[in-house]
Amino acid sequence: MVVNIERLFSKRAGRLRSSEIRELLKLTQIPGMISFAGGLPNPKAFPIHIIRECIDTTLKNNPNDALQYGTTEGVTQLRCALAKRMKKVKDINCELHDVIVTSGAQQALSLVALCFLDPGDTYLTSAPAYLGAVQAFHAYEANCESIPINSEGIDTDSLRRNIERLRRTGVHPKFLYCVPNFQNPSGETMSLHHRKELLDIASEYDFLIIEDDPYGELVFEGEPIPPIKSFDKRGRVIYISTFSKILAPGFRLGWVVASKEILDKFILAKQATDLCTNTFSQYIAYEYINGGFLDKQVKKIKALYKKNRDVMIEELDKNFPEGVTWTIPKGGMFIWLTLPKTIDTRLMFKKAMAKKIAYVIGEAFYPEGGNYNSMRLNFSYSDEKTIREGVRRLAEVIKEELNGFQRESYPPNGV
Numbered sequence: 001m002v003v004n005i006e007r008l009f010s011k012r013a014g015r016l017r018s019s020e021i022r023e024l025l026k027l028t029q030i031p032g033m034i035s036f037a038g039g040l041p042n043p044k045a046f047p048i049h050i051i052r053e054c055i056d057t058t059l060k061n062n063p064n065d066a067l068q069y070g071t072t073e074g075v076t077q078l079r080c081a082l083a084k085r086m087k088k089v090k091d092i093n094c095e096l097h098d099v100i101v102t103s104g105a106q107q108a109l110s111l112v113a114l115c116f117l118d119p120g121d122t123y124l125t126s127a128p129a130y131l132g133a134v135q136a137f138h139a140y141e142a143n144c145e146s147i148p149i150n151s152e153g154i155d156t157d158s159l160r161r162n163i164e165r166l167r168r169t170g171v172h173p174k175f176l177y178c179v180p181n182f183q184n185p186s187g188e189t190m191s192l193h194h195r196k197e198l199l200d201i202a203s204e205y206d207f208l209i210i211e212d213d214p215y216g217e218l219v220f221e222g223e224p225i226p227p228i229k230s231f232d233k234r235g236r237v238i239y240i241s242t243f244s245k246i247l248a249p250g251f252r253l254g255w256v257v258a259s260k261e262i263l264d265k266f267i268l269a270k271q272a273t274d275l276c277t278n279t280f281s282q283y284i285a286y287e288y289i290n291g292g293f294l295d296k297q298v299k300k301i302k303a304l305y306k307k308n309r310d311v312m313i314e315e316l317d318k319n320f321p322e323g324v325t326w327t328i329p330k331g332g333m334f335i336w337l338t339l340p341k342t343i344d345t346r347l348m349f350k351k352a353m354a355k356k357i358a359y360v361i362g363e364a365f366y367p368e369g370g371n372y373n374s375m376r377l378n379f380s381y382s383d384e385k386t387i388r389e390g391v392r393r394l395a396e397v398i399k400e401e402l403n404g405f406q407r408e409s410y411p412p413n414g415v
Contacts, residue, residue: 182332
């Protein structure tokens with residue numbers, strides 16, 4: 001007899017949805033495909049020789065501890081190193097007990113969802129928004145209210161109006177999720193003024209801010225803007241970051257800086273999911289910081305990614321038709337394109353695949369749908385030659401799509 005497994009799944013499991021981006025990435029494994037779709041670091045940015053040295057040092061100095069189970073909150077030496085670096089680089093005043101290590105930033109987002117969201121609760125985020133966060137929060141049966149962004153970040157006027165509207169119906173959002181630096185997917189950076197204003201609004205309406213900062217160290221131009229957490233005096237901001245962009249994503253290491261009350265809950269929730277984050281990876285990350293390698297490596301990564309961004313912008317200027325606009329990020333890994341409203345990037349995707357060029361449709365980043373004429377391009381992963389060829393292919397697809405629409409709009413006489 002065949003087991004009817006579907007009836008045994010939980011209601012929560014029934015809400016799980018595959019990632020739009022992950023599904024698209026499956027299609028990009030075709031030979032000859034140029035993909036600007038994945039948010040992948042460039043393998044040239046992986047400090048392989050440094051990692052080997054850190055492994056050797058770990059196995060020489062701490063072999064037994066590194067190969068053993070660890071504490072749920074993370075290896076003490078790494079947490080101390082992270083707290084010290086947060087003070088030095090981010091101006092976040094924190095100590096060892098304010099930091100826990102997670103299995104990537106994605107686990108931190110899941111802990112946020114598990115500890116703060118009950119079915120039917122509401123959270124706030126930008127539109128567009130990082131898809132991985134929306135997935136994590138959706139899995140816990142939460143409702144999303146998305147707020148548009150402008151050149152300074154989340155539109156704070158729209159934020160206030162939406163909060164007031166929700167309060168009139170008895171809805172009080174639990175938190176606002178944001179990526180202030182070189183946002184995924186838009187590439188935009190939140191202004192200093194907006195960061196402070198967001199914290200004021202959160203205090204006024206009594207909700208938390210989840211500050212996700214995976215790209216903050218990848219600054220190409222100008223001075224870094226202090227994190228929202230650096231202005232937080234009351235424990236209202238949960239700061240999340242990761243080693244994925246400054247070491248390698250395969251280590252699956254992230255960290256959280258938050259108040260004791262919040263971290264105590266996170267630790268209990270984490271015990272029920274993985275007991276502890278990969279101990280061996282944590283010791284390697286500690287040696288990476290302690291050996292003075294991190295700052296030097298970040299400089300190399302920034303130089304590589306800035307060059308790639310400049311090449312992509314140059315080719316967009318050279319090849320793309322009028323009516324297409326794009327952001328020019330001052331760091332990070334992504335460029336956001338807006339096409340004429342006559343183009344649906346989801347429908348155009350198959351045509352792009354036929355020319356062996358892939359992107360991520362903009363609609364995927366809108367929790368409530370819409371914005372069909374946009375797309376995200378990643379510039380960090382590919383080399384210069386591939387970027388130039390990929391942009392040329394994509395320009396051909398867009399031009400053909402625009403010409404096709406014009407032919408349909410102005411049919412020949414007698415048709």
